[in-house]
Amino acid sequence: MAQDGASGSSEHNIQAVHTMFTVVDGLREFDSVGVSELASTLELPKSTTFVYLKTLEEAGYVVNDGGEYRLGLRFLELGGSIRQRLRLFQAAKQEIDELSSQVGEVANLGVMEDGQRVLLYTSQPSDGMFDNAPTGEFTNMHWTALGKALLSQLSDERVDAVVDQHGLPSATDATITERDALFDELEAIRERGYAIEDQERREGVKAVAIPVRYSDDPDPVAAAAISGPKRRLGDDSLDDGILEGLREAVNIIELSYKHY
Amino acid sequence: MAQDGASGSSEHNIQAVHTMFTVVDGLREFDSVGVSELASTLELPKSTTFVYLKTLEEAGYVVNDGGEYRLGLRFLELGGSIRQRLRLFQAAKQEIDELSSQVGEVANLGVMEDGQRVLLYTSQPSDGMFDNAPTGEFTNMHWTALGKALLSQLSDERVDAVVDQHGLPSATDATITERDALFDELEAIRERGYAIEDQERREGVKAVAIPVRYSDDPDPVAAAAISGPKRRLGDDSLDDGILEGLREAVNIIELSYKHY
DNA sequence: CGGCTCGTCCATCAATATTGGACCGAACGT
């Protein structure tokens, strides 16, 4: 019955797995590290670190280049294959690409997971890049257009749960940091039909997003967005086809999802 | 002294980590599974499976949707951030995109890891898609243009090691399955300056690839490729700019890598 | 309403993760 969230989670846990992720997270900070340095930054015994590194190496997820260790591309494969299985991705990828080249700005497809916005796919116009967020990026919902478009599809209780879980930290002066203001904003988005992010996450960056309704259940939520420098995304540019292009793309995505 | 490969690897291993990967690999086969079904396909006790699932869930890498479990997007994030840190990727991404839209075919960037070809980035022209290999895909070197371009940069001993490790299985009638034939082919590639894959992996699919030399060491090897249906990649089309475009793109990548 | 299945939980016990310290080769400073 999807009794959500805050239950006990009574330590049914395998320590070694958590330790492994500690090591992996440690490796993420480096291009490549030696055992000793990694061990000291993680505050783990050298022997322990070493054993995990070797285990990960044998599993194929860590590569040893002459004494130094680094995360291997097997994780890229894993992530890629997970995404590949998502019907939403299959239905949307092409459309996002076209949208991006059509409007000449970055186009993104996002979903919610664990109360955060995840960048499922991002497409940059072939001319100038500008944002360059990595695939799979997790970030808070309330300061991105994608995230707000996602939230606008949720019940008030679910929004509350998200806010409880992650809070409303601020990134810029424009970030929404009050729960009430967020609810007002979401209401406005529902009426307006699209979400706007105006320098709420980063100075000079604007974005617009529209929910993608691809399922009858309210469970999986998705949204598509266009983002770019504020100066190129003024109110007039929005009317000049950007919003229209986005709307159209979302329509196509929803359709191709249905009979994919 | 990088005493390569076949050493003992004396079981410095954490079982639980391997078990975890078993569970993860099991999850990859499903969109979403229940504990019992997963346990039985993995031939693991239900309780054991359950504990791992819960652990993975707490770590954020597995998501529980109403009793069923599935791999989360956190792996996508991990893979994405690993790729993002690679200077080669930063230098090449944009160029691969442009190449793809310029020639109207799929453009790929590949590297070698663990004796296999890994798809670091793939870009499809915004019109028709055709191949759709997932990011991060691993496959054998000898039956792809990228792989052969990669191999052509290696010493004979290294090539031997790769063949020893993975063999030369065949995918189609055209696959190179003899070591001698492979060495001849690599020599031809070195002279010609580019590699050709002519239905050696899949019927009807052709590709051309050029090595990307971005480092003075011979350690990291990379290559870029164009691939598409055989009928669109005939000898004449190759001369008609495809090869030239590829060469140019590789040049630019090599340059932008240097002073990135 | 009764029987089955499934997810979750728990207590037991042997297996194994953990860790300090030894070892060894390379790098480095003098």
Place this chain on the structure above:
DNA sequence: ACGTTCGGTCCAATATTGATGGACGAGCCG
């Protein structure tokens, strides 16, 4: 050239903890 240090690798001993059979309760089907 030599001694010293540092980093990677290995090993043995112990307590921790991973593994697992079985119990429990809720939902579903007949």
